[in-house]
Amino acid sequence: MSLERRPVFPFTAIVGQEDMKLALLLNVIDPRIGGVLIMGDRGTGKSTTIRALADLLPQIEVVKGDPFNSHPQQRDLMSDQLWERLQAGESVERTWMQVPMVDLPLGATEDRVCGTLDIERALSQGVKAFEPGLLAKANRGILYVDEVNLLDDHLVDVLLDSAASGWNTVEREGISIRHPARFVLVGSGNPEEGELRPQLLDRFGMFVQIETVRDAALRVRIVEERSQFDADPKGFLAKYADSQQRLSERIEKAQHLLPAVTVDPDLRLKISGVCAALEVDGLRGDIVTNRAAKALAALEGRSEVTLADIRRVISLCLRHRLRKDPLETIDSGYKVEKAFSEVFQVSLDSAA
Numbered sequence: 001m002s003l004e005r006r007p008v009f010p011f012t013a014i015v016g017q018e019d020m021k022l023a024l025l026l027n028v029i030d031p032r033i034g035g036v037l038i039m040g041d042r043g044t045g046k047s048t049t050i051r052a053l054a055d056l057l058p059q060i061e062v063v064k065g066d067p068f069n070s071h072p073q074q075r076d077l078m079s080d081q082l083w084e085r086l087q088a089g090e091s092v093e094r095t096w097m098q099v100p101m102v103d104l105p106l107g108a109t110e111d112r113v114c115g116t117l118d119i120e121r122a123l124s125q126g127v128k129a130f131e132p133g134l135l136a137k138a139n140r141g142i143l144y145v146d147e148v149n150l151l152d153d154h155l156v157d158v159l160l161d162s163a164a165s166g167w168n169t170v171e172r173e174g175i176s177i178r179h180p181a182r183f184v185l186v187g188s189g190n191p192e193e194g195e196l197r198p199q200l201l202d203r204f205g206m207f208v209q210i211e212t213v214r215d216a217a218l219r220v221r222i223v224e225e226r227s228q229f230d231a232d233p234k235g236f237l238a239k240y241a242d243s244q245q246r247l248s249e250r251i252e253k254a255q256h257l258l259p260a261v262t263v264d265p266d267l268r269l270k271i272s273g274v275c276a277a278l279e280v281d282g283l284r285g286d287i288v289t290n291r292a293a294k295a296l297a298a299l300e301g302r303s304e305v306t307l308a309d310i311r312r313v314i315s316l317c318l319r320h321r322l323r324k325d326p327l328e329t330i331d332s333g334y335k336v337e338k339a340f341s342e343v344f345q346v347s348l349d350s351a352a
Contacts, residue, residue: 007233011052012243015222016213017045023206023316024053026295027184028142029254033291034205034284035163035185037148037196037320041212046188047146054101054142056244058252062140064093067132068179069100069139076166077140079179100141102134102183104159106150113155115179117172130177135159135168138183148187149194156196159185160203202281205288206313207320254298261294263305271310273343278335280321289317307344314340 014021023036038046063070063082071077072094078086085092104113115133134143145151145159162168168181187204201207213219229236237244268290275285292313293305300309315333322335341347 007229007237008055009048009052009226009229010237010240010244011049011056012247013225013229013236013240014045014049014052015225016218017049017210019316020046020049020208020210022296022312023208024049024184024186025251025299026292026313027186027205028053028057029251029295029298030258030291031182031184033288033295034203035160035187036206036208037201037204038186038188038208038210039149039191039195040188040208040210042190044210044212046210047144050142050144050186050188051101054099056248056251057099058248059096059098060140061094062097064095068136069097069141070180071140077180077182080177100137100139102138102141102143104134104143104145104151106147108134108155110155110158113158114168114170117170117175117177130170130179132179133168135162135181135183136179139180141183143183143185145185145187147189147193149189149191149196153197153200156200160200164203201320202284204320205284206292206316208316250299250301253301254295257301257303258295258298260303261297261305262303263290263294267293267305267307267310270343271314274314274336274339275318277339277343278318278322280318281323285318285321289314292317307346310344311340311346 011021020036020038023038027033027036040046060069061072063072063078066079066082068079068082070079070082072092075083082092111133113134115136116131118129118131143159143163145156148156162181163183163185166180166182167178169176169178185204191209195201213222271289271293272286275283275289278285280286289310293309296309296313297303297305315336318336319333
């Protein structure tokens with residue numbers, strides 16, 4: 001018997017939460033943006049949206065049976081073991097798979113996340129017996145951490161380091177093994193249960209604050225859409241099949257166009273001017289804003305970043321990096337918009 005895939009609510013059917021959807025799309029176009037942290041009330045569609053995105057993405061080519069979802073040709077997306085096999089002239093079988101979506105449970109240990117080495121077998125047989133962890137399964141996909149603000153800080157550090165470097169290294173008793181770990185890190189949480197430390201906040205590329213929809217008509221529409229999906233998943237998916245396909249193709253085209261997208265030097269200078277005016281520590285804010293603006297231009301099918309692109313993404317890239325009083329919450333975006341309007345010399349109303 002062939003098992004049917006569990007139906008997933010379509011991404012294009014999700015009502016509202018435009019900032020969250022945009023941040024997720026930009027990160028799958030350019031994973032180097034550094035992931036996205038989504039904070040908001042319970043029941044606002046965070047998990048639904050993230051799972052919908054993974055289901056939407058184009059399939060990826062992998063080496064059949066490889067535990068790291070290695071790419072059959074790109075060196076930085078394959079394991080060292082596979083590279084050695086290819087260098088020795090061995091041929092490998094290729095296949096296609098859905099982009100992996102891995103959930104990291106709150107109670108996960110470091111071994112479960114990073115993988116484990118069988119020291120006894122390594123010492124007795126001289127082989128590096130490695131049991132892959134969640135980072136291996138998430139390679140070239142999405143790693144989702146719900147309630148990330150409740151996760152142990154050490155594990156958050158491990159995830160962010162792997163997401164930034166693209167590699168996971170496991171060392172035990174002088175034995176070391178590494179594998180590619182390129183994934184889009186998505187964290188979500190409820191701010192009422194605590195916030196991340198500023199040092200960890202800064203490591204996430206983008207930040208989205210979402211709220212419960214207050215408009216009654218919009219709430220009714222959301223409930224109706226969900227009820228239709230639950231009653232007839234196949235019929236509901238068929239209704240959105242065309243829009244899903246169009247968006248999937250846009251993402252694929254944007255991924256190919258991205259290397260050709262450029263940012264005018266004057267715009268780059270002004271982006272850094274905004275970061276300086278806001279006293280943003282380090283250069284991550286500058287780098288992420290440039291990357292996010294380029295990803296947005298690619299999504300729109302353009303090879304040059306515009307002022308409108310920067311305006312659309314700059315608050316998402318900078319608001320969580322601002323210095324603040326310990327008793328304050330993360331800025332709503334007003335400070336970033338104000339600095340943007342001053343540096344780029346546009347009115348605050350048009351910048352909002």
